[in-house]
Amino acid sequence: MKLLRLKVVNYRGINTREVKFSPLGITRIEGPNESGKSSLGEAINTIFDYQDNSKNQDIQAIQPVHKDVGPEIELEMETGKYVFTYFKRFLKKPETKLTISKPNPENLTGRQAHDRANEILKETLDVDLWKALSIMQGEAIGQPDLKNKQALSAALDKAAGVHPAAPQELSLFKRVSQEYELYYTIGRGTEKKELQDLRNTLAEKRTEVGLIEQAIRELETDIDRVPVLQRELTQLRKQEEALSQQLIDLTAKLEQISSLENTQSAAALKLESAQKTLQAAQGAKKIRQDTIITAENAAKAHRELQESSAMALPALSQAEESLNKARVAADEAERKRKEAESLAALKRADFDYYRDKLDMDQLFERKQRIDEARRDAAQAETVLAKNKVDAGALDRIKEAELGYKNACARMEIGSPNILLRSISKCRLSIDGIEAVLDTNEVRKISVADRTTVSIPGTLDIEITAGSSIEGLTRKVEDARHALDAACAAATVAGPDEARKAYDERQEALRDVDNKVRVEKENLRDLTYESLEHRLHSLQQSVPNYLVGRVKDPAICPDFDTSKEEWTKAEANSQTASGELDNTRKALESARSLFQGVNIKHREAGAKLEQLSKDLKQTQENLDKGRKKESDETLETNLTAANMAVLSEDTAYRLATDSLKAFNPEQVKALEDSAKGSLKTIRNSHDSRDKGLIELQTRLKIMGEEGLHEKLNAAENQLEHLEFKNRATTLRANAAKYLFDTMCEERDKASRAYVAPLKDKIERLGRLVFDPSFQVTIGDDLKITSRTVSGVTVPFDSLSGGTREQLSLMYRLSCSMIVAKDGGTPVILDDALGYTDQERLKLMGAVLAVAAKECQIVIFTCVPERYAFIGEAAVVPL
Amino acid sequence: MIRFLHTSDWQLGMTRRFLSEEAHARYTQARFDAIRTMGRIAKEKQCQFMLVCGDSFESNQVDRKTVARAIEALKEVSVPVYLLPSNHDPLNAASVYRSSTFVEKKPAHVQIIEDTAPVQVGEGFELVGAPWLSKRPNGNPIVDLLNALPPAGSIKRICVGHGIIDIFTPDKEAENVIAVSKLEAAISEGKVHFIALGDRHSLTKVGSGHRIWYSGTPESTDFREDHSGFCQIVNMDGDDVSTEEVKIGQWSFIEALMDLNTEDDVESLRKKLEDIPNRERAAVKLDLKGSLTLSLHGVFQSHLLAAKDVLAGSVINEDNLLVIPNDTDFTDLGFSGFADATVKRLRDKIDQGGPEGSVARDAFMLLLRLSKGCA
Structure with a gap:
């Protein structure tokens, strides 16, 4: 489609306006606001949209204000194979005329013209696409909805080389989607609740079947248990009967046993009574016998004691005599021991005297050695205080001395030497100092500076060293000064004195060290004061001993003899002590013997007295008893009692044997056991009986629940559910598989389909952005995102200006695509209002490129905005 | 002379999962109706009694409605009915025959064969049954019964049993399998004169003679049954025995x-x-x-x-x-x-x-x- 000419008369604020469009490229229609630019754009649509007699508000709105005239529109255009001029007048004297010049001339008016014009448009043009590509004033530039726009789709199909989706396919896809949606959600693809519910129902049914099966198993277990319990009960009843009979038999036996036990008890009582009578008779007889024996024994003991007492008197006298002798011997031994101890004490004192004396002498010598060392040390300290020549000072002096000697030696080598060899003995003076040289004596003189050798009365020789010797001389002087300074620091005159002083200092240091050693060796574990104190004490006590000592015996001459005498006296003293102990023991023995004999003698006397009394009493008792019952009477009573016991014992044994024959313990144990067993059996019986009743009750209830049919019904339902679930799953899987596959194929086709559009947009976009510019096109054929330099931004997140530019590129691209097939012009009414100056230049280039392939009509009141659009037909209003 | 209707394996309470719910309801009803049909036939054929050789119920744990519907159907049978407890419905502690529904509603003409005691069923005829007292008895009860039986003498004895016989199972040594030879021996020894069996769902003659029979189920229960859906009328006249099969099943x-x-x-x-x-x-x-x-x-x-x-x-x-x-x-x-x-x-x-x-x-x-x- 190409717009060729547009004329409006009495249209809104326009009286008459005619515009000729450039068939290809850009037509820029400029004019200030309210000059009718937008009205022109609007008129192109209005002429097709409304019949001339339309009362629509939009038509009412285009009538000029305060003018009673009909707005007119005349449009000349070509579309497809048609070229025609289309005229309409609205409201007043409405009229429609269509004059077709190509391909076949036609002239139509009125409704026919209107319908024919629209028919031509529909035949040759995608009207929607055309309108979508226009940007009317006041509209924000957005992406038009071009989905299902026939012209664009056909162009894209052609460009993509794929078959367009036919309605049949779209219908199929819709059905596939609907089938898919039965099981899954579109988009996230999650399972629908129905699928989950089916699975849950299946699981619940399985549980139900399991529970019924479990109930049936339990029921069958109960059924099997009933005959078992019944058998057990029968068995228990039999056992109970047997045990009851056994218990009756045992009870009868126990009654017999009880009777025999009574008989045995009576016999036992009688036997016990007879035994007591016998015991009494035996007791009486025994008492009599004991009394007789006691009387006889008392008489015998009295006799024996009397005899024994008479025989003990000589032994008592002899013991007393032995005691007296032992006392005398003990006194003598005591005296001798005292003498020996006294002598030993004296000898010990003598020995101590000699030992103290020796000690005193040694301590005196040790003190002297210490005192001497201390004196030497004191003198040495004095030396050390004065003498400063230690090893360091000496080393410094030696070093200075060596320096000096070296300097002298260097000077001597560097200075002139005079060799004086005497031919005969002569007297001479060297630097004023007289000297005598013997025959053939040679003397060498080194001239440091100037030396005068004079042979008195004969010759004065003055030898002066050259200027080179001055440095050496100065060094000698420096060395000497250094030596002097070192000596002065050590307060010595010269090196030799220093060495001597050093030796003295060393000697003094040794004396100081010696004092410490001597003190250590002689004090040992003492302090000087304690040594001195001890010496003083010994010096006092030693001489006094001799003064105070007894004269006799005389003191030994020396220490060793004294020690020997003391040892000997000690031994004698020990011997005397031993002898004293022996005599004391003998005395004690004699005393003990005497006391023993004496005590026995006295005791025998007392006992004899007591025995006499006892003997008398016993005899009186015996006489008394015999008067009461004679010995013969007692004997008769005892014989009768023995006979009675024998008789009762026989009776008791008979009763006991009879009882034993019944084995009462066994019978009793058997009875207890039988009672226990019976109780156990009855408990078991009751328990099983109760169990059986419970079991039968349970069976009665559960057995009539119709579990088998319930199970069958549940299993039946389960099978149907499983089948349904399986079938549903298969159907769902098939639907999903088909849907997914179809979506993939559709997307693949869609991607191929939108590729030409994408390519066009990117070609234009690279003029504005950079070579990396890319866009993605969605299913709705809209730009979904833009990518520049690898950064992808969704379309809706882009700035308003960029969105406007992309939308314009999009429209231009669409127009470029459809242009080869007749195409549609792009009409822009003051577009790019959001675009900055720099981008306007670039967008101008975009428009210029697009204009080579399609018709572009721009209405603008800001011509500068489109200053860079290249070659364009400009129509000022 | 005596005439009775021999049937078995009603399997009341059984479920067939491959049937739809609606079909299953019809099928269940058909099997109750089969009882009524057999009752009518028994009357028509002037049978003295009806003998049900086991598996009357699919399980002891059938729904009480199933028991009640069975009793309703049995009420319409006008001849005495003897039911043998078997492996599906043994006479154990939870036996359907001891359930309150059965005990309370059972009509007087319906008898349970609870033990092996002979039952007089006609002049010179007695019935001896081998009821199953548990699901898993030690050996088939009919074997013990036949071993214990003395020769019948002048009495004509009809033996009622249940279980598979050895010629129809590969597992011939299984505990409850009945040896055909044992059955034929009992007949040849004069201990019994007719053995009415249940368990096999197809009407089947067993052995070389014509005195041992499976009646089969009156209404088919599975795909592999080759002659199911029948009962038979047994005539015993002196030493003569004859049988007549009657189609019952509709499915x-x-x-x-x-x-x-x-x-x-x-x-x-x-x-x-x-x-x-x-x-x-x-x-x-x-x-x-x-x-x-x-x-x-x-x-x-x-x-x-x-x-x-x-x-x-x-x-x-x-x-x-x-x-x-x-x-x-x-x-x-x-x-x-x-x-x-x-x-x-x-x-x-x-x-x-x-x-x-x-x-x-x-x-x-x-x-x-x-x-x-x-x-």
């Missing part, structure tokens, strides 16, 4: 093995299904093998669906039926664009086989279905 269970490869085969199957008489009281079990194209499989499925709408139930085993798409399956669709690409992809996956191929085939079948009517 059929049809089993077929079919090869499906061509359109003719599919058509043949359709015809076979349509030709089944009384289809609303028929259940079909088809074991199918062969290979069909996708479109032919679709035709087959539609025939099957049509048949299922009428049949009482069906069991279709397609495990051995392969569905192999051919070129026409794919080319006749007339799709273009992405739909055509989808078809091609599905075909590739189907050709590759495996689990995904199977899903792809289902998807393709779905596509075929959905494509119908696409404008």
